Amino acid sequence: MRAEGPRRLRRRRAAAVVAATAAVVCCGVATVPAGARVSGITVYAASSLTDVLPAIDPGPSYSFAGSNTLAAQIQLGAPADVFASANTSIPAALYARGLVEQPVDFTRNTLVIVVPRANPAGIGSIYDLTRPGVSIDIANSGVPVGAYTLQILGNMNLTKAVLANVVSEETDVRDVLAKVALGQADAGFVYATDARTVPGQVTVIRVPAWAQPKVTYAMAVVARSPNRAAAEAFVTEVLSRAGQAKLESFGFLPLLKPAEKIATRPPGKHRPAKPKSARAR
Amino acid sequence: MRATLTRAQLISRGARGGATLLVAGSAFGALAGMAEGAPPSAALGVLAAADLAYVRLLIGVELLLIDFYANAIASGHLARTARYSARLALVNETEHHDFLAYVLGAAGLTALTAADVDFSYPTGSYYSAAPVTKLAVALERLALGSYLGAAGEIANPVLAAAVAQITANEAQHLSAFSVRAAQPAFHDAFPAPLTIEEASNALDTYAS
Numbered sequence: 266m267r268a269e270g271p272r273r274l275r276r277r278r279a280a281a282v283v284a285a286t287a288a289v290v291c292c293g294v295a296t297v298p299a300g301a302r303v304s305g306i307t308v309y310a311a312s313s314l315t316d317v318l319p320a321i322d323p324g325p326s327y328s329f330a331g332s333n334t335l336a337a338q339i340q341l342g343a344p345a346d347v348f349a350s351a352n353t354s355i356p357a358a359l360y361a362r363g364l365v366e367q368p369v370d371f372t373r374n375t376l377v378i379v380v381p382r383a384n385p386a387g388i389g390s391i392y393d394l395t396r397p398g399v400s401i402d403i404a405n406s407g408v409p410v411g412a413y414t415l416q417i418l419g420n421m422n423l424t425k426a427v428l429a430n431v432v433s434e435e436t437d438v439r440d441v442l443a444k445v446a447l448g449q450a451d452a453g454f455v456y457a458t459d460a461r462t463v464p465g466q467v468t469v470i471r472v473p474a475w476a477q478p479k480v481t482y483a484m485a486v487v488a489r490s491p492n493r494a495a496a497e498a499f500v501t502e503v504l505s506r507a508g509q510a511k512l513e514s515f516g517f518l519p520l521l522k523p524a525e526k527i528a529t530r531p532p533g534k535h536r537p538a539k540p541k542s543a544r545a546r
Numbered sequence: 547m548r549a550t551l552t553r554a555q556l557i558s559r560g561a562r563g564g565a566t567l568l569v570a571g572s573a574f575g576a577l578a579g580m581a582e583g584a585p586p587s588a589a590l591g592v593l594a595a596a597d598l599a600y601v602r603l604l605i606g607v608e609l610l611l612i613d614f615y616a617n618a619i620a621s622g623h624l625a626r627t628a629r630y631s632a633r634l635a636l637v638n639e640t641e642h643h644d645f646l647a648y649v650l651g652a653a654g655l656t657a658l659t660a661a662d663v664d665f666s667y668p669t670g671s672y673y674s675a676a677p678v679t680k681l682a683v684a685l686e687r688l689a690l691g692s693y694l695g696a697a698g699e700i701a702n703p704v705l706a707a708a709v710a711q712i713t714a715n716e717a718q719h720l721s722a723f724s725v726r727a728a729q730p731a732f733h734d735a736f737p738a739p740l741t742i743e744e745a746s747n748a749l750d751t752y753a754s
Contacts, residue, residue, distance in 0.1 A: 392743040421746075422599035473746045474663040474753040475606030479656070521661050 298323035303499040306492045307344055309335040311351035311409065311482070312437040313374065313456045317515040318349070321508050325499060331408035331437040339364055339487060346496040349484035349503075351409040351438075351456075356483040365485035371503050373518040374456045374480040376413055379445045379467040386451035391417075391472055394452055395426035402441050402450035405434040410441070413478045414454040420476040442467070456480070458516040481520075590704050593653055597705060600696045601646050603742060604709075605657050606749050607692050608643035612636060613665045614685050621672040628675065628726055632682070635719045642712050649705065666754035679727045686720035688748050694739035 301324025308325045310318055315329045325347070328335070332350040336359055339345050348365055350356045356368035380388050386399050394401055404411035411434070418424040435441045438455050445453040446466040460469045484503065486496040502508050513519060593601075615636035618624060624632055647657035671681050693713040700706040721731045740748065 390743065390747055392746075419595070420599065420602055422595045424595075471750060471753075473603075473606070473750050475602050475658055475746070475749065477658075477662070479662070 300324075302502060303495050306346035306490070306495045306499060308347045308349060308499065309339065309343070309345040309487075310347075310349035310484075311335070312439045313351055313410070313459055314349055314482075315439065316462060317458070317512055317517065318503075320515065321511045322499065322502055331404070333407045333409070334436065342489070345487045346490040346492050347484060347499055348487055349482065351480070351482055352412070353481050353483040355409070356485045360485060363488060365487050368483040368485040369500065369504065370481050370483050370520055371500075372482045372509070372512045373520060374458055374482065374516075375477055375518065376410070376417060376454055376472050376480065377457045377460050378452050378470040378472060379442060379455050379460050380452045380470060381445060381448045382466055382468055383448075384468055385448070388452050388470060390470065391421065391423070391476075394430060395423060397430075399430045400432040400451045401427065401430045402433045402435065402444045402453040403431055404438055404441055404454070405436060408435075408437055409480075410438040410454065410456060413480055416478040417454070417472055417476050420478070421473070461516050482517075590649065590652065590702060593649070593705065594701050597700050597702050598650065598653060598655065600700055600709075600742065601650050601705075602658065603746060603749070604692060604696060604712075605643060605646045605650065606663070607689050607745070608639050608646060609658060609660055609663060610665055610749060610752055611639040611685055611689060612643060613660065614667070614681065615639060617667075617672055618678045618682065621678060623672065623675045623678055625675065628679070631722050631726070635682075635722075638715055638719070642715070645708065645712075664754045665752045667752065676727075679723055682723040683720065683727050683729065685752075686716060686723055688740075688745070689716045690720050690737060691740035692745035692749070694737060695741055695745055698739055699742070 300322070302322050304324035306325045307328065308318065309328050309330075311332045312329045315327075318325075318327060328345070332352060332355050335343075335345070335348060336350070336355045339348055339359060340362075348356060348359065349371070350368075351374070353368065353370060356365060359365040360368055378388070378391060378394070380386065386393070386396075388394065388399065393399065403414045406412050406415055415424065418427050432450060433444065435444070438459050441453040442455045442459050442463060444450050445455075446463050452470075454472075457469075460467060484500055486493060486500060490496045503512075509519060615632050618632050619629060619636065650657045667681060668677075671677050690713065693709055693716055697706060697709045697713055700709055717737070725731045
């Protein structure tokens with residue numbers, strides 16, 4: 266479920282916020298939420314960040330939706346100051362078009378399968394999703410979690426068999442989660458962090474590590490932002506040690522250091538020296 | 547097919563060409579064409595999605611074994627000859643991994659790396675030599691079953707031949723550590739292959 270709906274809904278909500286703010290100001294009460302460090306900016310963020318970003322800083326105004334939807338709104342001139350995406354390719358595309366500043370990676374995630382708590386289809390592993398009659402809900406391929414889902418299925422050579430059981434495609438990850446939690450589908454693919462938000466309503470089944478895509482989130486200051494300094498401060502806050510710790514406390518993964526190379530020994534030094542006892546044999 | 551290059555020739559040519567791939571096992575002989583600058587596809591051809599799925603799975607298996615042997619050696623509990631066997635097995639697994647990662651890379655795909663996955667083991671696995679050896683047997687059995695399953699399913703003949711070579715090597719590891727665990731060095735005339743689902747599920751029990 267999205268935290269905020271289409272543009273009209275947002276306009277209505279913005280109007281309500283303005284009205285409420287005016288009322289509060291009239292009454293002489295502070296308008297900045299407790300704990301806020303950055304305020305006066307609007308952050309467009311992937312739905313999977315719905316819970317964690319306000320926990321990092323409740324100050325900004327947030328709009329959560331599928332990353333592709335938010336990117337489309339930014340292209341149309343929506344008044345966003347920061348864009349946080351569930352992948353790196355969408356911010357990179359916006360950067361290439363001069364719509365955002367240089368994106369920075371800020372966290373990672375993994376995908377899991379969720380099934381209703383009662384698990385009526387008796388799903389125990391991803392391979393069970395190929396059984397005839399299983400109903401599966403996924404996000405559409407335009408939204409990052411949908412693209413990652415297809416990547417997993419491709420990695421495991423299960424695309425055809427699993428897609429044959431897909432009964433619905435959603436526009437963001439929270440919609441997939443909600444439908445599975447309500448029992449409207451036997452299974453769905455969501456981020457591990459989303460599955461944690463409905464404890465007791467769904468059962469989590471792991472996607473094999475060997476088939477996981479690399480899920481990296483990136484964020485950027487919107488080029489047309491009139492609040493550049495505050496927007497940059499927010500990005501810095503998310504990248505800070507405290508911001509990263511908060512992300513990890515919500516189940517997100519820390520950024521990877523440059524990949525370790527497994528075998529870098531020079532040729533000819535691969536064989537360990539034989540111990541005396543082995544040589545004697 | 548061209549005559550198989552020796553390991554030294556392959557490494558030497560790779561180094562001259564500035565290749566970053568520093569290790570090469572006998573399986574690389576199956577891809578001799580690529581060592582002379584020909585595209586890997588010339589040797590492998592186009593790999594089917596099912597073959598690539600197996601390559602991904604087997605990379606996961608190799609990362610598990612590499613992680614295990616590194617931990618086993620670092621535990622300091624293995625006797626000298628057992629430690630030597632573990633180090634040799636670690637070298638073998640690393641060579642297998644690099645070969646499989648190269649195959650995936652040649653198909654334009656990115657291989658899983660050690661940084662992408664964390665493994666966990668039963669409590670006490672590294673407390674003394676006995677559980678380390680017992681775990682070695684369990685993991686090598688998993689590897690052997692996975693490779694046997696792959697050997698029977700992979701359609702590409704060049705890749706299948708390389709997988710068969712690795713299968714033999716994993717069987718050697720299993721045999722060596724079985725003896726150390728006071729089990730018969732060999733047992734079944736026809737060791738059972740694991741389906742990709744069985745291998746995946748077994749592998750996943752060690753992913754944290």
